[in-house]
Amino acid sequence: MEQKKSLAFEHNQKSSAFLECQEPEVLEHDQKSFTFLTCSQCGVCCRLFLINLNPEEYKSCRYKTQFEEFGLTSDFMEAEMCGANIITQKKDGSCFYLADGKCSIHSARPQSCRNFFCSSKDPEFKTMIEKIKESKMSSS
Secondary structure, three states: OOOOEEEEOOOOOOOHHHHHOOOOOEEEEOOOOEEEEOOOOOOHHHHHOOOEOOHHHHHHOOOOEOOHHHOOOOOHHHHHHHOOOEEOEOOOOOEOOEEOOEEOOHHHOOHHHHHOOOOOOOHHHHHHHHHHHHHHHHOO
16 A cells, blocks of 8 residues: 655646645545645644745745845755754744744745644654644643
């Protein structure tokens, strides 16, 4: 059986019409089924993890990045190597865009945020999901 993968509205010939009318932005799938995932906007991932921008997002200058005050480099590989493609964090370590416990740019959030869901079964996110569960248990 093919391992499940996360997709961010990848349109293919079989599912593009179906996906266009769906609210969730990410789904998990294998050859036989689709599982739609939605974000509960609990904000825990926004407090625990750094948010890496992809080349397009970085070059768009739409997001506030860590070393913005020093100027942006046009070379994405250079930016990635020094962490200049990471969204700015607040003093408490949370994402710059976390406001009142929720993402203030949820509908325009970066691709790395769109790809991650606490309920994902994707092995790529196993460690992150465990850290979120630990955080939720310690704050209860």
